[in-house]
Amino acid sequence: MPPPLSATGPDRSGVAPLVDEAIIEVRSGRGGNGAATFRREKFVPLGGPDGGNGGKGGDVVIVADPRVRTLLDLQRHPHWRGQEGVNGQCGRKSGRNGADCVIRVPVGTLLHDVGTGCLLVDLKQERDSCVVLQGGRGGRGNAGFASATRRTPRFAELGEPGQHRSIRLELKLLADVGIIGFPNAGKSTLVSRISAAKPKIGDYPFTTLAPNLGAVVVDHATSFIVADIPGIIEGAHAGKGLGHQFLRHVERTTVLVHLLDFASSERKGPLEDFDRLNRELALFNEALSLKPQVVVANKIDVSEAREMCQELQPVFASRGVDLLPLSAVSGEGVERLLREVVAYLRTDGRVDAKAMSEPQRTIAPRPTERPTKIDVSFDLGYVVTGSVVEKLVAMTDLENPDALNHLQRTLDGMGIMKMLKSAGIRDGDFVRIGNFVSNFVDEDGDGETP
Structure with missing residues (x-):
């Protein structure tokens, strides 16, 4: 009599089953925060800003490894994340970059973006790799904001948040x-x-x-x-x-x-x-x-x-x-x-090939950025959405008044204030961008955020 079939577990020989499909959730590392510090040294009066930049967040890299034969481990462990960058320090010292998250898959694995359904890359050769998500940029220290008209900036930039992506892995064995x-x-x-x-x-x-x-x-x-x-x-x-x-x-x-x-x-x-x-x-x-x-x-x-x-x-x-x-x-x-x-x-031409070509390293396109738009809600007020403005707010220290002033000037330069006025906003109406909520005051971009 034949032995009973097992669709999920290993057979009696202890060999794991071939799993040729898996969906994983990946997130790149957040960038480190910039430092808002000033040079304090004997005999150096008015040393000026010397805050360093934060380190870059870790990428998420998928590599074709001939030692990996199945997608079973990825099916059991679907969540992967790059390391966060280290914050900047005084003395213009930049933070260390976060370590990349390296995911090893069998040779012959195809990577699909679940959100769009598009094929990102086909890892059909040993040591082929793909950077599916790039780590967040490190925030600039206050030394990066110094200028002839702003000599003592008392704010720094937060690290850029990491990106998120759902990836469907499909294994197609490479055989002649x-x-x-x-x-x-x-x-x-x-x-x-x-x-x-x-x-x-x-x-x-x-x-x-x-x-x-x-x-x-x-x-x-x-x-x-x-x-x-x-x-x-x-x-x-x-x-x-x-x-x-x-x-x-x-x-x-x-x-x-x-x-x-x-x-x-x-x-x-x-x-x-x-x-x-x-x-x-x-x-x-x-x-x-x-x-x-x-x-x-x-x-x-x-x-x-x-x-x-x-x-x-x-x-x-x-x-x-x-x-x-x-x-x-x-x-x-x-x-x-x-x-x-x-x-x-x-x-x-599949035989007599003496040498393989060099492994390919591919950088997948970034997730599609959402355009900036304004929605009017009775409960929430004027809600500004879009990848660029939301990232700008996420990299702003909302508890720092100087950082809020810089944010308002940047939004005005991007035309957000004009878009709000075109949408019919009035003084005192709520404006929401990501985690930032404020009352609108029409000061032509010259005043401070209340």
């Missing part, structure tokens, strides 16, 4: 050759025959519950990666059975080895199996059905299977398909199979 077929067709046996991989093999359907990768060495100059895809059943394109969640893993392959079980008495026949599986591929992704296939008649070590193969070879040939007889158990026909696979790969 994908072995497909219905359950119990002998796919795992073939992988163990042509490579050093040792997949679980049993005389019952669905022995393989996760794709297995194996490296096939043909000669000293030719090798390729083969993937054993778990058995696909009819209706897999619609989510039936185990095949649907693994069909994505054959999308990157160059050639498919279509394995047909010629010794099975349970199904209606190899020819119908061939048509049904190709139909599932086309319904899932039309491009899959257009990939070149090496069609293999497996288990010809059984006499009935060998006879059936001889009978059906002309039928397949009439469709333009060269049926290749093979026994994964005895090894008969394996050399011919490898020659045909290598021929396809040489045409595509």
Whole structure:
């Protein structure tokens, strides 16, 4: 009897299941605050402002690591955050930058922005990386605000808040050759025959519950990666059975080895199996059905299977398909199979590559900034929203009167006061920007915030 199937936990061998999708919440580190200090030193009167800048917050970086095989850890630990920058100090000493948050994923992982649905990057090579969020800028110390007309600024800037993003990770295994077929067709046996991989093999359907990768060495100059895809059943394109969640893993392959079980008495026949599986591929992704296939008649070590193969070879040939007889158990026909696979790969340029290109480091676009707008609410008053103005308020020390004066002048220079007047604001009405709430006073930008 076959062992019971487990969809979530490890199997009896203790091997964790392949998890090929996960959603994580990431946040970059906040920048350190600037310092509002003045030089105090003997024999140096009126030393002036010397507050240093805050350190930059840590980025969130996702790296393709060949030692990571699954997204299971990220599914269990979905929250990641960069380190905050250190505050600036006196003597114009800048704070230390926050450490980056490095997330390691398997090679072949695609990163999607959940909010927009856009693909950020495809980490398809070892050590490829992507900065998905950049850390917040460190706040400027009061030395950065000194000018000819403002010689003793008594305020500094707070650190820029970190950014937030939801990312969907999708793993597509990187293999040159994908072995497909219905359950119990002998796919795992073939992988163990042509490579050093040792997949679980049993005389019952669905022995393989996760794709297995194996490296096939043909000669000293030719090798390729083969993937054993778990058995696909009819209706897999619609989510039936185990095949649907693994069909994505054959999308990157160059050639498919279509394995047909010629010794099975349970199904209606190899020819119908061939048509049904190709139909599932086309319904899932039309491009899959257009990939070149090496069609293999497996288990010809059984006499009935060998006879059936001889009978059906002309039928397949009439469709333009060269049926290749093979026994994964005895090894008969394996050399011919490898020659045909290598021929396809040489045409595509996937073998004989002597060196990999340099790892790529990508910086993902920042989350979309919201434009500045004003909403009028009976309860809240005039609410100003927008990425730029909200960040400006978040970096202002709202308990410091000098900082509030600087904020008002900056908002006036950005045209916010004109927008409020155009919206019909009057003296005494409430204005809300993020955490900042104040009564509006029309002083043409020359007065102080009340």
